[in-house]
Amino acid sequence: MHNTWLIIQREYLERVRSKAFLIFTILVPALMFGLIILPSKLMMMKSAGTHHVVVVSADKDLAQRVVSEITAEKKKEDRTSARSEDQLIAPKYTATVETDLSDSTRAQLNQRIDSDGLDGYLWLTPDVGSTRKVTYYTKNSSDFFETETMRAAVRVALTRSALANSGVKDDEVRDLLKPVSIDTLRVEKGKVSKSGGMLAFLLPMMLMMMIYMTVIIYGVAVMRSVIEEKTSRVMEVLLSSVTAKELMAGKILGVGAVGLTQMLIWVGTGAILGSGVVAAAREMMKDVHLPLAIMVAFPVFFVLGYLLYSSMYAALGAMVNSDEEAQQMQWPVVMPLIACAVFASAVIRQPASPLAFWLSLFPLTSPIIMFVRICVQVPPAWQIALSVGLLVGTIYGMVWLCSRIYRVGILMYGKRPTLPEILKWIKYA
Amino acid sequence: MSSILDLKEVSKSYDEFKAVDGLSITIPQGSVFGLLGPNGAGKTSSIRMMIGITVPDSGEVSLFGEGFRREHLSQVGYLPEERGLYKRMKIGEVLILFARLKGVSEAEAKRRCKLWLERLELEKWTNSKVEELSKGMQQKVQFIAAILHDPEFLILDEPFSGLDPENSMELKNILLEQKKAGKTILFSTHRMDTVEKLCDSICLVNQGRSVLQGDLKKIKSGYGRSSIQMEYEGAVDFLTDTSLIQSSNNYGNYVEMKMQPGVDAQKLLARAMQTAQIRRFELVEPSLEQIFIDTVKASKVVANHA
Numbered sequence: 001m002h003n004t005w006l007i008i009q010r011e012y013l014e015r016v017r018s019k020a021f022l023i024f025t026i027l028v029p030a031l032m033f034g035l036i037i038l039p040s041k042l043m044m045m046k047s048a049g050t051h052h053v054v055v056v057s058a059d060k061d062l063a064q065r066v067v068s069e070i071t072a073e074k075k076k077e078d079r080t081s082a083r084s085e086d087q088l089i090a091p092k093y094t095a096t097v098e099t100d101l102s103d104s105t106r107a108q109l110n111q112r113i114d115s116d117g118l119d120g121y122l123w124l125t126p127d128v129g130s131t132r133k134v135t136y137y138t139k140n141s142s143d144f145f146e147t148e149t150m151r152a153a154v155r156v157a158l159t160r161s162a163l164a165n166s167g168v169k170d171d172e173v174r175d176l177l178k179p180v181s182i183d184t185l186r187v188e189k190g191k192v193s194k195s196g197g198m199l200a201f202l203l204p205m206m207l208m209m210m211i212y213m214t215v216i217i218y219g220v221a222v223m224r225s226v227i228e229e230k231t232s233r234v235m236e237v238l239l240s241s242v243t244a245k246e247l248m249a250g251k252i253l254g255v256g257a258v259g260l261t262q263m264l265i266w267v268g269t270g271a272i273l274g275s276g277v278v279a280a281a282r283e284m285m286k287d288v289h290l291p292l293a294i295m296v297a298f299p300v301f302f303v304l305g306y307l308l309y310s311s312m313y314a315a316l317g318a319m320v321n322s323d324e325e326a327q328q329m330q331w332p333v334v335m336p337l338i339a340c341a342v343f344a345s346a347v348i349r350q351p352a353s354p355l356a357f358w359l360s361l362f363p364l365t366s367p368i369i370m371f372v373r374i375c376v377q378v379p380p381a382w383q384i385a386l387s388v389g390l391l392v393g394t395i396y397g398m399v400w401l402c403s404r405i406y407r408v409g410i411l412m413y414g415k416r417p418t419l420p421e422i423l424k425w426i427k428y429a
Numbered sequence: 430m431s432s433i434l435d436l437k438e439v440s441k442s443y444d445e446f447k448a449v450d451g452l453s454i455t456i457p458q459g460s461v462f463g464l465l466g467p468n469g470a471g472k473t474s475s476i477r478m479m480i481g482i483t484v485p486d487s488g489e490v491s492l493f494g495e496g497f498r499r500e501h502l503s504q505v506g507y508l509p510e511e512r513g514l515y516k517r518m519k520i521g522e523v524l525i526l527f528a529r530l531k532g533v534s535e536a537e538a539k540r541r542c543k544l545w546l547e548r549l550e551l552e553k554w555t556n557s558k559v560e561e562l563s564k565g566m567q568q569k570v571q572f573i574a575a576i577l578h579d580p581e582f583l584i585l586d587e588p589f590s591g592l593d594p595e596n597s598m599e600l601k602n603i604l605l606e607q608k609k610a611g612k613t614i615l616f617s618t619h620r621m622d623t624v625e626k627l628c629d630s631i632c633l634v635n636q637g638r639s640v641l642q643g644d645l646k647k648i649k650s651g652y653g654r655s656s657i658q659m660e661y662e663g664a665v666d667f668l669t670d671t672s673l674i675q676s677s678n679n680y681g682n683y684v685e686m687k688m689q690p691g692v693d694a695q696k697l698l699a700r701a702m703q704t705a706q707i708r709r710f711e712l713v714e715p716s717l718e719q720i721f722i723d724t725v726k727a728s729k730v731v732a733n734h735a
Contacts, residue, residue, distance in 0.1 A: 006529055014517065233513030237574065239482040240507040241530040243499070411483065424444075 003242040007250025008257065011225065015258045025262055029269050051091045051146070052117065054109060056098045057124035062161050066122065067095040069153035093149075101125070113139055122150055129158060201348055204375035207298060208344050210263070211368055215305045216337060218259040219313040222251055223326055226317030226410070235410050244407035252310045259306060260299075297374045304388070305367025308395045309333065315402035318409030319417055329416075336364035344372055351376040361387050363394035401426060431494050433458050433582050433613040434479060439488030440637075441474055448474040450637035451488070456615060456630075461608055463628035463645070464617040465717075467725060471637040472617045473510055476584055479615075480505055493581070503532040506580035510587045510617070512571045516560040520551065520570055523559060524577055531578035538577065545573045549599065564591055572600065576607075583607065586617045601627070621718040631717070633724055641724050649714040656687050656715040657694065663705030673697055676723055685719055 015021055053070065057063040070093045098105060098121070112118040120138030128134055136150045156177060163173045185192050229235045238247055312333050320326045340359070347356040351373045360370040360383065370387045373379050408425040409417070417425070434456040441449040449471040456462045466472050477483045478490055480502060492501040515523050521542055528538035546552045549569045554562060559570065568591050575583065583604075589597050604614060604627065616624050624631070631648070633641040641648065660683050668677045668686065673696075677686035688697060698710055715723075 002532075003530055006526065010515075010518075010526055014515075228516075229513075232516055233509065233511040234515055235513065236477075236482065236509040236511065237507065237513045237527065237571075238530070240480045240505065240509075241502060241527070411477075421444075 004246045004250040004253070007242065007247060008254040011251055011254025012257050015221070015255065016261060021258065021262070025265055029266055049091050050094060051119040052094050052096075053119055053150075054096050054098050054112075054121040055124065056101060056105065056109070056121055057128075058099055058101055058126050059124070059161075060097065060099055062124065062128075062157060063097040063099065065157035065160050066124070066153050067097055069156050070095045070149065091146075109137070113137070120146075120150075122154065124154070128154075129162070132158070201345075204348055204372050205344065207294070207375060208368055208372050209341075211298070211302050211305060211371060212337060212341055214259050214263065214302065215309050215367070216334070218255050218306060219309040219333070221258075222255050222310045223313035223317035224323065225251055225255065226314055226406070227320065227323060227326060230318070230410055230413075231321065239410075244410065245403050248311075248314050248403050248406050252307065252314060256303070256306050256310065259302075263302070293378055294375050297371050300388075301367045301371040304391050304395065308363065308367065308391065308398055309337070311395070311399045311402040315405040315409065318406040318412075319422065321413060321416070325416055336362075337368070340365050340368040343369065347372050348376050351379070357383070361390060363391045366391050431458050432456060432491075433493060434615070435489070435491040435494075436475070436479070437489040437491075439475070439478060439485045439490060441471075441478060441483065441485050447637050449478070449485070452634065452637065452639055454632050454639070454642070456613060458613055459608070459611050460629045461604075461614045461627050462616065463624040463631040464615060464634065465619065465621065465624065465631055465721060466634035467619055470634045472634060473586060474637075475634070476507075476586060476615075476617060479584065480507055503578065504581040506575040506578065506583045508572055508575040508583075508585045508588055510590075512567060514559045514567060514571060514574070517558055519556050519558055520546070520562070521555040524570065524574055527574040528577040531580075533578045541577050541579075542573070545577060548603075549573065549596075565593060565596060568592055569596065576603075580612070582613045582615070584615045584617070587620070588616065589618075589620065589623045597623075621716065621721055625717045633721060635725050640727075641720070645717070648720065649717075652715045652720060654712045654714060655690070656685060656713050656719060657697070658709070658711045658713050659684050659686070659701065660708040660710075661701065661705040662708070665701065665705055667697075667700050667704070673700065676719070676726070678719060678722065685716060687715060687719065687723070 055063045055066045055070075057066070098109075101123075106123075109118065109121045113120065119140075120136055123135040123137065125131070125134075132155075134150075134154050136147060138146070140146070159177065160173055163176070164170065168176075229238070242250075316326060316329060316333060320329060343355065343359055343365075346353075347359065347369055350356060356369065356373055359365045360373050360379070362369075366387045370379075370384065374384070378384075404426045405422060432455050434454065436452055436454040438451050438453055439449055440447070440451055452471070452475055454462075454464070454475075464472050464475065474483070478485045479492070481490075481497060481499060490497045492498070493504065495501070515526075518526070521539075524542045524545075525535065525538040528541065529535060533541070543552070543555075546555055549572075551566060551569060551573075554566065559567060562570065572588065575585070585604075588600060588604075592600060608614060614627075616628060618624055625645075628645050630644045631642070632639050662682060665679065665684060668674055668679060668684065671689070673689060673692050675687045675689050677684055688694065694712055698707070701707055701710070
């Protein structure tokens, strides 16, 4: 116990004191901040601008309707899309009408786009009512939000004028075309709670990525540390004082503690940011609620997943002689993790599907998939219990197996072992 | 005198390869013991079993007169042949870690660490990282790591390799002090000259088996004064004459040779004087190196005929 504690201390201090830890700890939240907060800030700044477009149509009435659609201030409840970022970057529009569909108009408009700050023009041919095809000429053809705005404006304008032509009154038309808003509420154990649509998808995804990344990063850290002790031959000195089991346990726990420390720092920072210091973060987190189930499940499944994978990585490190060799032999360990990342979005959308059910029971994928299921829709208690039970049992078996491979492997140098040789190591008393 | 270490018929195989084959060794307390043998003879494998890094397939290991228990390891210091230190740790930290793993308290480890670093003139490197040190300095640090917990039993695998003469001398003095203090020392090496002056008894291993074992003086006198050390200038073609010479080790202007039984040394001298200028001609006990070479050769012949 004393020895394991000393090994834990060494592994922990060496890592926490290293520059890499400091950089990584600061860089990840900084990147997250940069990737999420900054672009939305920048886009909000951009939205202050005004775009000027020209609507070209022989039908002056229709053209006026299109113009009023384009320039209409979109109110919050009129949002037709759930994606809040659309709103952030939508500019204000001014629009004018042009009724002459001649080539000279077109040439003139093209020139104005080049020189006169015109952002684009809509070209409505007279048969647009039947072909329902228009062309939007613009400086920036990749701004699909703007294209979407134009498309919607023409569609609504066509509907309005068709309805008006068939004698429907204007205020009736307005009611008919009002968008329908939808609220998605989450029902759980008879209780109804609010849950932001897109964020309800993004949050489990983010938390899942956090488990996935830290399990890989710290699993690999365990492996590299084993390889380092092997190649620097510290192993032999250590083994004259501690047992291979104490060494492996100390290493896994020490590195794991570093992982937990890092997460605590991140979560702590996140909590401070989320508590309102940064307004943008508060806005983002507004619709997010973190049920107790997730708060408990997150550390539990991280620790279980880490224990399972780090013991495999420790055994892998003991088998090989160099980082390069380890790279080549990593895939059996990494495959199930990658499968988790691939299937995660399917599981989030259909958390009760057979795929989700089996992946959340299979011990190599359950640390991540069961956690994702708990985030989305808490599965029946027996499933969680079975999943955790299987996982703990597997960890027990895996640690036993890996410690045997480790014990023999750390003293083996030279050629890479074959599978039959590894099986022999396991049997070897 | 009680024994510090007992190996009884210990064997160890790796796959098909028998690294150690029925080896028995007894090391009395307070003695300096040499475990000698060519590369791959099973020296390191034997040592690993002595300190519980590996478990023998068969046979028994006793430390301090009792069956092997891990608690005994706090009284054993080990300098492995392949030196190993954490490269990115500071010298002081790595030494204190190793001492604490042997059960020394942190404060005591710090105190001893300072003393040893001063003695081996490394004190100004205390806060340097291991990787910043030269090979020779790392060797010294490794040696301190083996001795810092003041063990009763020191196991040194090739302790002098890579040390300059001055440091070798310092190391030898430390070992003599340790011996005086009643500590037991096991040397494992294939370099005979360093061991010859230090060891009380030896065990010569080859292909995992003991081929020669016992008190060094007795072994040497058992060989009798049939060996000759000769310094010369000129040709010594008579060395190949098997009617006179059993074996020889020629260094160019210095040769060690063993006469065939019954050969008169005077006749040999006369023969040598015909072709060479003789500066020194001495009948001596064979050097350990000579014994080593002869014995290994003989055991190889036996092995080949078996």
